[in-house]
Amino acid sequence: MNPNAPKAPQKLAILGSTGSIGTQALDVISRKPELFKATVLTAHSRAELLIEQARQFLPDHVVIVNESKYSEVKEALSGLPIEVHTGADALVSVVCLEQVDMVLTALVGFSGLRPTMAAIEHGKPIALANKETLVVAGEIVMAAAAARNVPIIPVDSEHSALFQCMVGEEQNPVEKIYLTASGGPFRGFSLEQLRMVTKAQALKHPNWEMGAKITIDSASMMNKGLEVIEAKWLFDLDNSQIDVIVHPQSIIHSIVQFEDGSMKAQMGLPDMRLPIQYAMAYPQRVENDFPRFNFLDYPSLTFEQVDTSVFKNLDLAFRALDRGGNMACILNAANEITNRMFLDERIRFTDIADFNEAAMEQVEFIPNPSLEDLFETDSATRAWVRAAVEQVKP
Ligand code: NAD
Ligand code: MG
Secondary structure, three states, X not given: OOOOOOOOOEEEEEEOOOOHHHHHHHHHHHHOOOOEEEEEEEEOOOHHHHHHHHHHHOOOEEEEOXXXXXXXXXXXXXXXXXXXXXXXXXXXXXXXXXXXXXXXXXXXXXHHHHHHHHHHHOOOOEEEOOHHHHXXXXXXXXXXXXXXXXXEEEOOHHHHHHHHHHOOOOOOOEEEEEEEEOOOOOOOOOHHHHHOOOXXXXXXXXXXXXXXXXXXXXXXXXXXXXXXXXXXXXXXXOHHHEEXXXXXXXXXXXXXXXXXXXXXXXXXXXXXXHHHHHHXXXXXXXXXXXXXXXXXXXXXXXOEOOOOOOOHHHHHHHHHHHHOOOHHHHHHXXXXXXXXXXXXXXXXXXXXXXXXXXXXXXXXXXXXXXXXXXXXXXXXXXXXXXXXXXXHOO
16 A cells, blocks of 8 residues: 555545546546545536436535526435535535545636635645646646645646656656647548538547537647647646647557656556546556557557648647737637537637637737736637627627
8 A cells, every 4th residue: 555645535526527527537436435435526507417426426515506407406415415505606615625635627618717726725636637727827726736735636638648657757857748639530631621520520539538628629629739738837848848749549648758868658548537546546556447458459559740730729729828928818718619609500610710819819918917817818708709700600
């Protein structure tokens, strides 16, 4: 038994328990009840699934953010020793509860920022799936975590891979990192082909089953752009130390290159339960019976460059990093709206990057934003993009 192992069972607050990451986290927990316990479950609107999860896992608290679903959840769980809360503010209060040992941020988008900051301020270790939090406010979030000595353990598969490669290398500077990208369903497409793709095509990721927002982000390469920004803040890298390489098989999850040129990669089948479990049990590795990799199923692992003249979102992310300030927050907010509008079939696939780029040019730039500035940037950008789309596509 590792003497640094977290105390068992580790009591988790799972923000976004009804989503792709949330349900896989509960799968991990159900396999190791002696190690993990879900003490808080939260969802936005999927009341039925939240109720089912609460009955199975018996957390102390649940939050249904959407207030119109509150009475349904409250009634269904009456008679059980579970407190039911509603509203976005409740996410902030539940992460701070005494009994919470770790917070898994598995909710989508900017909504993760406030509860993550609150958890850090209360000294709660973070298992971070919600990459958007670091995209919009990476500098502020990492500084708050460092000031309180709060660990932030990545769940995103690429960042978990990088993290795992760096364990034991604390004294050794990193020369560069390679984030691997599957390339998504439109790998090799021309701009012309990309313009015509449908929502159904974009929602079919070749290697991963994920929530709708990140699936569209993966198809548009915005996901990789967001991950570049996430990596910068998590690992304190210069922009020039970050590279992206397309690896369609999604077996190598990312690579660290040290100053002697030696490269370490972390590999495995694409299964998010592994990085989720790793973050929840760190620094321990926990045995499991997840499917194992077989070399004969993958006779060749291949690599190629991303064409950023087609997949402009990746380039926009590097540009946002170079500019600094609130630029990544602008890009993220614009993308949350354009991603949604593509899913609602309001705009074309290539409009996503075009409106994201326009927002970066038009929304007010703030060189040294405070947290409040970032909240304002987020709402201002959303409003700007909605108006801009309205103008060309009323
Ligand atoms: P999802 O859409 O499947 O689930 C999102 C969860 O968050 C749901 O439980 C939903 O109720 C909740 N939620 C959504 N909006 C909310 C809001 N405004 N306030 C409170 N709760 C809200 O998403 P997902 O695919 O599980 O992704 C979750 C996060 O993890 C994202 O930031 C994503 O980028 C990241 N991530 C996901 C994967 C994956 O494999 N799914 C991999 C890497 C990183
Ligand atoms: Mg990822």
